[in-house]
Amino acid sequence: MTRTRHRVRVASARKPKGAIPLHNEAAPRAQEDFGAAEPSLDDQGRITALENLILARLDDDKAQDVVFIDLKGKSAVADGLIVASGRSHRHVGAMADHLLRALKEQGYGKARIEGLPHCDWVLIDTGDVIVHLFRPEVRAFYNIEKIWSVEPPAGRAALS
Template identity: 60%
Template sequence: MAAQLDFSSEDLLERILTSLSDDKAEDIVQIDLRGKTSIGDYMVIASGRSTRQVSAMSEKLVEKLKAEFGLTARVEGKETGDWVLIDTGDVVVHLFRPEVREFYQLEKMWLPAGSAALSN
């Protein structure tokens, strides 16, 4: 596929959600950050069952974003696979092993009190 040069944060979000779903990510949550912070438009949080799955999902996602959008994302934590951060600029992706996700509880920091997460 040729790199796409003109895309929105919604296009990027949709591709990220599709990739994670295809790779069997669990408990996928998307959080709209527009108007709340300047770190990005959206945050995506998802879990993998093992360090190997978390690392593999992150690697595939970064490769797809490069191939389809010409986007080079910044990645932290892929070597250990407990918590991988993928920063695309507009969408920040956190991939966790379930125990690590439960410990940090990022959803509680970013979702309004009493709101339900937007899961896929």
């Protein structure tokens, strides 16, 4: 029986032709990657300012049935959820456009947006706060408030 020696190739020893490194910097540590368990006071102040900016902008644009749902400590997706209705496709689109401009002007970066071409349901994700803008019929159909166990303003008024 003849013993053969196998050569072990080390991936980091030689790069294949045409290989492009994905990252030049070191891999992030776990704390940097996932963040601290609780946001710092500066982060909380920034998040509160962001929430106030969004609510003020929606109020200026005459959004209907605005609901703010505080998700701090309840979800890792976001710290807040804002749901509002517009009167028509055009109203929902205008509110979304004005909100995106205000976020950019105030230095909150570029928010991710979905649903703008049809304007039935526009979702704006700022990272810390998620905004859902609906036409009233679409909002009633999807009933986002029920997922988080929050009644819409019209339901609360009828019970009082």
